[in-house]
Amino acid sequence: MRLFIGLELPAQMRLAAQEASLLYRRLAPGRYVEAELFHITMAFLGERGEEDLPALQEILLRCAEKQPVLSLSLSHPGYFSKPENAILFLSVHGEESLYPLDNRLRAALRQAGQSFDIKPLRPHITLARKVNLRARQASAEEISLPDPRPAGGAIARLTLFHSTRVQENLRYLPIFRADFARP
Ligand code: 2AM
Numbered sequence: 001m002r003l004f005i006g007l008e009l010p011a012q013m014r015l016a017a018q019e020a021s022l023l024y025r026r027l028a029p030g031r032y033v034e035a036e037l038f039h040i041t042m043a044f045l046g047e048r049g050e051e052d053l054p055a056l057q058e059i060l061l062r063c064a065e066k067q068p069v070l071s072l073s074l075s076h077p078g079y080f081s082k083p084e085n086a087i088l089f090l091s092v093h094g095e096e097s098l099y100p101l102d103n104r105l106r107a108a109l110r111q112a113g114q115s116f117d118i119k120p121l122r123p124h125i126t127l128a129r130k131v132n133l134r135a136r137q138a139s140a141e142e143i144s145l146p147d148p149r150p151a152g153g154a155i156a157r158l159t160l161f162h163s164t165r166v167q168e169n170l171r172y173l174p175i176f177r178a179d180f181a182r183p
Contacts, residue, residue: 010153020148030131073152
């Protein structure tokens with residue numbers, strides 16, 4: 001099964017991201033992601049067997065137990081890759097608070113011999129793939145997208161997700177959650 005570790009979004013943040021996404025899809029065509037799938041990936045693990053689950057759960061618990069509750073909010077839109085075939089995302093305010101957690105998570109995964117995508121963390125919420133941000137064909141001009149409402153909230157746990165298809169629809173199913181330290 002395909003697994004990754006990430007952060008679930010507070011309801012208000014998800015809703016504001018959905019509003020932005022609905023507006024962007026009218027301005028810039030692409031394959032937009034359902035709001036249910038919005039999240040922040042912390043570590044992409046890839047294909048794993050059931051036998052890896054206990055060790056992974058232990059890592060989540062260990063990394064979460066000393067982590068204070070995070071406070072994040074939506075920031076500006078951005079993209080990866082080329083403007084005519086872009087991955088469109090929202091950045092987050094407060095992302096600097098994710099790096100200590102990222103460091104602990106990577107160290108724990110490495111120590112346990114668990115492989116993961118080693119690309120540096122770039123906290124983001126993917127809204128769409130294959131997006132065309134060119135205002136006109138063959139022109140250098142890019143469509144400018146307005147900022148989302150700066151909605152935010154508390155993120156109080158780390159989640160192990162199973163990326164799978166349910167009746168042909170892509171779903172990121174939370175299969176384990178580890179709570180952050182209570183204040
Ligand atoms: P994203 O975080 O940019 O949206 C499940 O595939 C999730 O893991 C997606 O949200 C995806 O991208 C993220 N992810 C991170 N690294 C990945 C990789 N190497 N392959 C596939 N998905 C990856």
